[in-house]
Amino acid sequence: MKTLLVCALLLCVSMAVGEMNSSIPSEEKPSKENKEKLVITRIPELPASITKPGMLGNGVWLILYYTPWCAYSQDALPHFVAAVQYIVDHNITELSIGKLDVSKQPGLGQQLNIRTTPTIALYRQGYRHNYDGDVGSPYLISWVVRIATANVTLVESREELEALKNNHDVLFMLVHDSKVDSDWHKTYSKVSRQLALRGTFLYMLDPEILDSPPSKLPALLVLKDGVTQRYGGALASHTLYKWILSERHSALPTAALDNLTHFIVHSDPKRLVFLAVDKDVSSRRVAQRKAVEAVKKLAASRKFHSSYQFVLTEGLEVVERLMRRAVDGYPQLMVYNVRTAYYTPYCHGDKGFTESAIMEFINLVENSKLPLEGGPTLLERVQHFYKLVYSMIRGTLTHHPYIGAAAGFSLMGVVVFYIVLACQSFTKRTKVPRPSRVRARAIANHHDNATLRHRTNHHHSNSDNQSESSEEEEHLKDK
Known part of the structure; x- marks a missing residue:
């Protein structure tokens, strides 16, 4: 009997998997005959049953997660089609494409770990890679090509x-x-x-x-x-x-707003030393040229390689983005901490941009002898705390599922406990503090004595009034 039940269960599972695979649209792969004539006119819609990368098979999938009412999703669709069309035209790699409306089912976005829309994800060899740059940037095409063809x-x-x-x-x-x-x-x-x-x-x-x-x-x-x-x-x-x-970087790479995400990696233990100079090489003055040469020599010497990465920026856009304020004049040198978002600008004064002066500046920053500026905003602090807790729970659940589940439930219990305490503190009425027992007894005795004294005085006054009235009656009778 048990064998029959197991066979029936396996049959149902195989039928469900077959229906799910048949519901997945066919891959958009160009044939050898019409590679040059293939034009991407539409992106096939994927079923909501795809909730795991393993359901997509072993191929390369490029998926756009969107919502119909999101204006950013509508703007991202043409750029998504253009990137796919470029890859097909140049015959770079074979990949399957699709889009998925995360609002089809409640909780679908949470199952797929989609926080915002639009989200572009590329699945390759069982790994999911999320695109974190600007959808309209040319970097999208290079990102797709790099991930799709990446291998040892x-x-x-x-x-x-x-x-x-x-x-x-x-x-x-x-x-x-x-x-x-x-x-x-x-x-x-x-x-x-x-x-x-x-x-x-x-x-x-x-x-x-x-x-x-x-x-x-x-x-x-x-x-x-x-x-x-x-x-x-x-x-x-x-x-x-x-x-x-x-x-992963050369001694002195060049950074811009398009590739800034390559350098701002929170898991990187290094601090970034940005040197901003003029974009036009011919218009750079002597101070800028000396600063570039000094930073090149210092980066090539690898004296601060274990803790610092030197970066060259042409223009002030990157420095102003990190400082969150306007900057005037070249050259500009600053040390930026990726994890904390604090920075320290270089005030050269009369020292100039020499190799020894920059080394002294970095040593002062290393020993925390210079004031810090900037820092994370409140939203960045909340996001960082959320990512930290999420990564800890996810890592524990992956390696130790039972311990991770127990820790997760314990954390939820602590959060609920403090929420209940906060609600009680808001709804609780203010009460007068109770006096001590001795003081309460003394107050009670005082009230009792006062009441007895009042009654005694009232009784004496009544008796005096009665005696006076009786004397007056007797006096009238005698008259």
Whole structure:
């Protein structure tokens, strides 16, 4: 009997999965015959039953989550179609597209973890990547291309490596010795999928391709600024993740408003040192040129590499965005803390923008001897607290589900307890504090004595009045 029930249950589940897969629209893939003629005219609507990335299969999916009444969602749709059309026209990669109305069912947005609309997400190899930039920016196309084609690439010749060096400022490379180390390759591939937008990841089986091959293999290297640095940490995902974040930029990269999100990463332990100069190189004065040279030398020396990342900005837009105020004059130098949103501007005075003066300024900031400006707003504080609590609960639920559930319910109980206390404090009437027992007895005795004294006086007055009236009667009788 139990066997029949199990078979029936499996049959129902397989039928439901088949209906769900059949309800998913077919992938918009160009055929070999009409690649050049394919024009994206509409985005297929996905069913609301898709609540997990595993239901989409193993392919690459680009999905637009929207709501019909949202004006921003309506504005994002043409840019979404344009990005897909560009990828199809240039035959960059094959991907499936779709859009989903999160207002179809109550609670659908919460199940899909959609906080705002529109939200553009790309699913690849079971991982979901959310686009956090401007929908109308050209960066959307490069983001889609980077995520959709991201992988650990095998380098087999010196020519391939030189071509990659010319096209990329930073290269991460795992070097094996004719045989792939499964543990290193698995950890490296996992971190590369999480940081697909933070770097270019390669691996090779022939160490002789490098100019100076490492003596001990396997070895994880980063190639940037003409220098090769080796990873010396343990074989763990979190340590490798932090190392890649700290090495993902060149010595002095250029930042703008479009790519500012590449530098403002809250998980990055580094502080950012911004140098703002004029956009026009020919119009830069001597002070600006000296400042650029001094910062370049200081960044290349890697004296503050473990804690600071130097960034060059052309114009004042980035600095004014971070300072939240207008800035006048070039050059401008400031140290910005990504986690706390506090910054410290450089007041050079008579020292100028020399290497020694900038080093002294950074040392003063490191020792907290200079006043801080800015800071997070109230909304940013609330968002940061929410993200912190959410990440802690999510991580605990992932690794220890029972402990995470108990902690979540305990936290909910504490929150409900304080809410009830707050409601009682608002609705509770003000009461006069009760006197002590001795004082209460003394007051009661005083009231009793006063009452008895009043009654006695009243009785004496009545008796006196009666005696006076009787004497007057007798006197009248005698008359």
